[in-house]
Amino acid sequence: MSIKGKAWKYGDDVNTDVIFPGKYTYTITDPKEMALHALEDLDSKFAKEVKKEDIIVAGRNFGCGSSREQAATCLKYAGVGAIVAKSFSRIFFRNAINQGLPLVQCKEAAENISSGELIEINFEKGKLSCKKGVFDFPPLPESVLGILNDGGLIPHTRKILKIEKPVCVRTRTGRGE
Amino acid sequence: MGKTFAEKILALKSGKDSIVAGEIVTVSPDIVMSHDNSAAIAKKFKQIGVEKVKHPEKIVIPLDHCVPAATEKYAANHKEIREFVQEQKIKNFYDINTGVCHQVLPEKGHILPGTLVLGADSHTTTYGAFGTFATGIGRSEVASIWATDEIWLRVPETIKINIEGEIPPGIYPKDIILYIIGDLGADGALYKAVEFSGKVVKNMDMGGRMTLCNMTVEMGAKIGYVEPDKKTIQWLTPRSNKKYEIIKSDLNAEFEKIIDYDISKLEPQIACPHTVDKVKPVSEVTGTKINQALIGTCTNGRIEDLKITSEILGDKKISDRVRLLIFPASMEVFAQAMELGILQKLVKSGAVIMNPGCGPCLGAHEGVLAPGEVCLSTANRNFKGRMGCKEAEVYLASPATVAISSLYGEITDVRGDLK
Numbered sequence: 102m103s104i105k106g107k108a109w110k111y112g113d114d115v116n117t118d119v120i121f122p123g124k125y126t127y128t129i130t131d132p133k134e135m136a137l138h139a140l141e142d143l144d145s146k147f148a149k150e151v152k153k154e155d156i157i158v159a160g161r162n163f164g165c166g167s168s169r170e171q172a173a174t175c176l177k178y179a180g181v182g183a184i185v186a187k188s189f190s191r192i193f194f195r196n197a198i199n200q201g202l203p204l205v206q207c208k209e210a211a212e213n214i215s216s217g218e219l220i221e222i223n224f225e226k227g228k229l230s231c232k233k234g235v236f237d238f239p240p241l242p243e244s245v246l247g248i249l250n251d252g253g254l255i256p257h258t259r260k261i262l263k264i265e266k267p268v269c270v271r272t273r274t275g276r277g278e
Numbered sequence: 279m280g281k282t283f284a285e286k287i288l289a290l291k292s293g294k295d296s297i298v299a300g301e302i303v304t305v306s307p308d309i310v311m312s313h314d315n316s317a318a319i320a321k322k323f324k325q326i327g328v329e330k331v332k333h334p335e336k337i338v339i340p341l342d343h344c345v346p347a348a349t350e351k352y353a354a355n356h357k358e359i360r361e362f363v364q365e366q367k368i369k370n371f372y373d374i375n376t377g378v379c380h381q382v383l384p385e386k387g388h389i390l391p392g393t394l395v396l397g398a399d400s401h402t403t404t405y406g407a408f409g410t411f412a413t414g415i416g417r418s419e420v421a422s423i424w425a426t427d428e429i430w431l432r433v434p435e436t437i438k439i440n441i442e443g444e445i446p447p448g449i450y451p452k453d454i455i456l457y458i459i460g461d462l463g464a465d466g467a468l469y470k471a472v473e474f475s476g477k478v479v480k481n482m483d484m485g486g487r488m489t490l491c492n493m494t495v496e497m498g499a500k501i502g503y504v505e506p507d508k509k510t511i512q513w514l515t516p517r518s519n520k521k522y523e524i525i526k527s528d529l530n531a532e533f534e535k536i537i538d539y540d541i542s543k544l545e546p547q548i549a550c551p552h553t554v555d556k557v558k559p560v561s562e563v564t565g566t567k568i569n570q571a572l573i574g575t576c577t578n579g580r581i582e583d584l585k586i587t588s589e590i591l592g593d594k595k596i597s598d599r600v601r602l603l604i605f606p607a608s609m610e611v612f613a614q615a616m617e618l619g620i621l622q623k624l625v626k627s628g629a630v631i632m633n634p635g636c637g638p639c640l641g642a643h644e645g646v647l648a649p650g651e652v653c654l655s656t657a658n659r660n661f662k663g664r665m666g667c668k669e670a671e672v673y674l675a676s677p678a679t680v681a682i683s684s685l686y687g688e689i690t691d692v693r694g695d696l697k
Contacts, residue, residue: 114464114553118661122668123640127314127344128351142663162465162498166661167640168400170416191469191500192400196416242302244430254418255325258425264327275354 102203103223104182106154108231109147110216113160117172117193119143126169135171136178147179154182156222158214161186164193173197183222185229187211198245199254205229210236280528282436283503284471287411287525291394299435299534306427309388310336311397312420313379314343317358319398322421331366331424338370339363340382345374345635348643377608377634380404380492380576385610387518391506392525396420396429401576401658403495407487408514409506409524414495434500435534436527437467440476443542448693450586451486452578452656452676454478455493456547458539460557468498470534473527478541479504484513485582492577493658496554546692549674552662560679560691567599570653571684573677574605574632575639578656581614583677588620590681590692596628597687603645604629605637629684641666654680654689 119142129135140147163186173196185205197204213233220231229236251257292303312319316339347353363371376382380401383389391409398420405412423429472494491502506524545559573587596602606612615621621631638645639657646666653672660672682692
C-alpha cells in the first residue's frame with residue numbers, strides 16, 4: 102500500500118484536546134461530523150482544506166493526553182492518509198491503528214519535510230519520499246500490522262471471532278432533531 | 279538478572295514463564311473500566327456482531343464525565359448505558375450518585391495489587407498506587423475485550439524514580455509530581471512503566487500515591503506503580519475480601535533508568551498554560567489574577583485534599599473576584615467531608631460545593647471558562663481549550679496553592695501564610 106499527499110506540518114506534543122476538543126466527546130457521535138472539528142483548536146484551516154490522503158507531519162509525542170478515540174477517528178474521516186511523527190503518545194498510537202489510520206515513526210523524515218510539500222509513503226517497503234530525499238522507517242510489529250490491514254480493530258475482532266457479516270444495529274434512540 | 283513488576287505481571291497475565299521488556303504479549307485483564315463513553319463502546323461492541331459480553335463480572339462502569347446530564351444528548355447517552363448494563367447483566371454499574379471512576383473503583387474494591395486493569399480513560403494509571411498494572415486504552419479496544427477477553431500489550435521498560443528528603447512546609451504530592459513532569463517533559467516516560475520509590479513515597483498516604491500515579495500519563499507513561507505496603511493493605515482491607523498476590527520488582531531487576539530526587543528544598547510548583555510540563559515554581563508567577571479556582575477531579579478530590587483546603591481557608595472569605603468550585607472525588611469523600619464539618623466551613627468561605635464528578639475538567643459543563651478568563655485548578659491537564667474555551671488559560675497546582683490563591687484572587691505562594 103502506498104499513498105501520496107500534501108504535508109501538514111505541526112510541532113511537538115500535539116494533544117488530543119486540540120485535535121478533538123473535550124466538549125464534543127459526548128455530543129458528536131457521527132464520524133463525518135467529528136471530521137469537521139479535526140485539529141480545531143490548533144489549526145482552524147485544517148478541517149476546511151484537508152484533502153484525501155493528505156499527511157500530517159509532526160514532532161514528538163503526537164496525540165498526547167486523553168484516551169479519546171475520536172482524536173484518531175476525526176483525522177481518519179477528514180481524509181488523512183497517514184501521520185508521520187518523531188514519536189507518538191501510546192494511547193493515540195493504539196487508537197490510530199484501531200481506526201485503520203497508518204502511522205510512521207521516523208524522526209529524520211519528520212525533521213526534513215516542509216509544510217505543504219507532496220510526500221509519498223510506501224508502507225510495505227518502509228520508505229518515505231519527500232523533497233529532501235528518501236527515508237526508511239521500521240515496519241510495524243506483525244500483530245499490530247494485522248489490525249491495520251484488516252481495516253481497524255472492530256473488523257479485525259470480527260475476523261478473529263469468525264463472524265462473517267456485521268449484524269444490523271440500532272444506532273440511535275430519540276425523537277428526531 | 280531479576281524482573282521488573284511490569285515484566286512479572288504481564289508474564290503472569292499472558293500465561294508465559296518469562297518475558298522481557300519490548301515483547302508484545304496477549305493478555306486477559308482482570309477488570310475493564312469505561313464510563314460515560316460506554317454507550318459509544320456498546321455501539322462498537324454490537325458492530326462486532328456478538329450478542330453477549332464474555333465476562334460481565336470483569337466490567338465496571340461508573341458514570342462521571344457529565345453528571346447529572348447537562349443536555350438531552352448527555353441524558354440519552356446515560357440512558358443507553360443504563361439499558362446496556364441491564365441487558366448485559368453488568369452488576370458493577372455505578373450511577374451518577376457515586377463519583378469519579380478513578381476514586382470509585384478503588385473505593386468499591388475493584389482495584390487490587392497484582393491485577394491487570396484496563397480503562398477507556400487515560401488516567402487509569404491512578405490505580406498503580408495500589409500495586410496494580412493499570413493503563414488507558416481506546417473505545418474500540420474495550421469493545422473488543424468485551425467480546426474476546428483479550429488484548430495485545432507491549433511490555434514496557436521501567437524507569438524507577440526515587441523520591442528522598444524531608445518534605446518542606448507547603449509541599450504536597452502534587453508539587454512533587456508536577457516538578458518531575460516539568461523535569462522529564464511531556465514525553466519523558468513515553469511507553470514506560472514508572473515505579474515510584476524512596477522514603478517520601480513510603481511515608482505518603484494512599485491519596486498522595488494516587489496523585490503521583492494519576493499524573494504519570496502526563497509524561498507519557500504507560501503505568502505508574504508503587505509497591506504495596508501496610509498502608510495499601512490497611513486501605514484495601516475494609517473494601518474487598520478478595521484474595522490478591524502482591525507483585526514487586528526483584529531487587530536485581532533491570533531498570534532502564536533510575537532517577538533520584540531530593541525534595542528537601544522543593545518550592546510549590548505550578549503548570550502554566552498550555553502544557554502540563556510547562557512547570558515553574560509558584561514564586562515565579564505570583565500575582566497572576568485568577569477568575570476561577572477548582573479543587574477536585576481524579577487528581578486531587580480526596581479527603582486529604584479537602585482537609586488541606588479547609589485548613590488553609592479557615593474562617594476567611596475568598597476574594598470576591600474568584601469563583602471557588604469544590605468537586606469531592608466521590609460520594610464517599612463528600613459524606614466524609616460533611617461529617618468532618620469541612621463542607622460547611624468551605625461554604626462559609628464562599629466556595630460552591632459541586633456533586634462528585636469530572637466537572638469542567640474536560641470542558642463539558644459545571645464551570646467552563648469564558649474567553650480571557652484564568653482558572654487555577656488541581657486537575658491534571660491545562661491544554662488549550664481543555665476547560666471549554668480556547669481563549670482561556672488554565673494553571674495546575676496543589677489544593678493548598680489553589681486554596682490560598684482563592685483568598686487573594688491571584689496566584690499566591692502558600693508558604694507566605696504558613697510562616
